[in-house]
Amino acid sequence: MRQYEDTYRHKGLRKNLITSLKQKGITDERVLEAINALPRHFFLDTAFDAIAYEDRAFPIGEGQTISQPYTVAYQTQLLEVKSFEKILEIGTGSAYQASVLAEMGAYVYTIERQKKLFDANKNFIFKSKYPHLKFFYGDGFEGLPTYAPFDKILITAAAPYIPVPLKAQLKVGGKMVIPVDEGNAQRMLRLTKENEEGSFREEAFDQFSFVPMLTGKRG
Template sequence: MRRYEDNYKQKGLRKQLVDNIRQKGITDENVLAAINNIPRHYFLDTAFEGIAYEDRAFPIGEGQTISQPYTVAYQTQLLDVKPFEKVLEIGTGSAYQACVLGELKVNLYTIERQKKLFDLVKTFPYKSKYPTIKFFYGDGYEGLPTYAPFDKILVTAAAPAIPEKLLKQLKVGGKMVIPVGAQDIQRMLRITKTGEDEFQEEVFDDFSFVPMLTGKKG
């Protein structure tokens, strides 16, 4: 059974990582503190432990990745969450991004379509640190209408277009951050819901995400 240990070396590497992503342009000190507080190596296979604090993505199985820390910080900063906001995350993956949002004290609802990844997260002991995170196995395109509306929605996979059902689940005044594009490179968008059927779209930098797929995979 794996032991979870966060030693001085790992904490030092984490501080270097935070300094690195600060230099790349992340300015939200709450987001940087969340990255600094979370042992990223807990979310990876032990084979990656020695390189867990490099600023890059790593495979986690089922064709999925744990996102690059800069990307996690970038999306989180754009989302601009406040404590106790109700947030929907599409694509739990390793649960690293979910725990970053947990550090920011939001009430998080996170969906994973890959049953094997969902089951792994269910048995992951570190997530118990964040009782405000609720995990769901389901289709991200459908969202969670039962729990809507949400203050914020974060999509951590590349959508070919903005999913209409997710827009409907945003509160008026709410924001969604989503990478959009059908090719290898996507443009990061922030959508603000200004009325029941009115939206403002902001365009940011290019990124590369795994594709957002429909349905659930057992």
């Protein structure tokens, strides 16, 4: 059975990571505090322990990755997370991004389409720490209409287009952060829902590279 230990060395490496994120333009102190509080090495295979705090993505199985810390920080900063907000995340993966949101006091509903990754999170180490983090197995393009509306929606995979059901599940005044476009690079977009008729204000930011967002579920 894996032994989870957060040593002084790990904490020192996290501090170095936070310094790096600040140098790259992350200014939201609550985002930085959440990343500093989370032992990223807990979300990775023990083989990655020595390099878990390098600012890069790592494979987690099923063709998926745990995102680069800068990408996690960037998306979270754009989302402008507040305590007690209800946030839908598309693409649970390792649950690292979801945990950052939960650490910031959000009520997180996260969907994973890969059954193996969903099952791996059944023994999620921080279940007792984050009781308001809920895991779902399903199609991210459909969202979670039963639990809508959401204050914020975060998509952690490259969407070929903005899914209409997700736009419908966002509250008026709510924000969605989504990397859009196929190919090697995606535009990071932030959409703000302006009214019940479904009018959105769109802002475009930097380009990133994500694994593709796929329809349906994979058993």
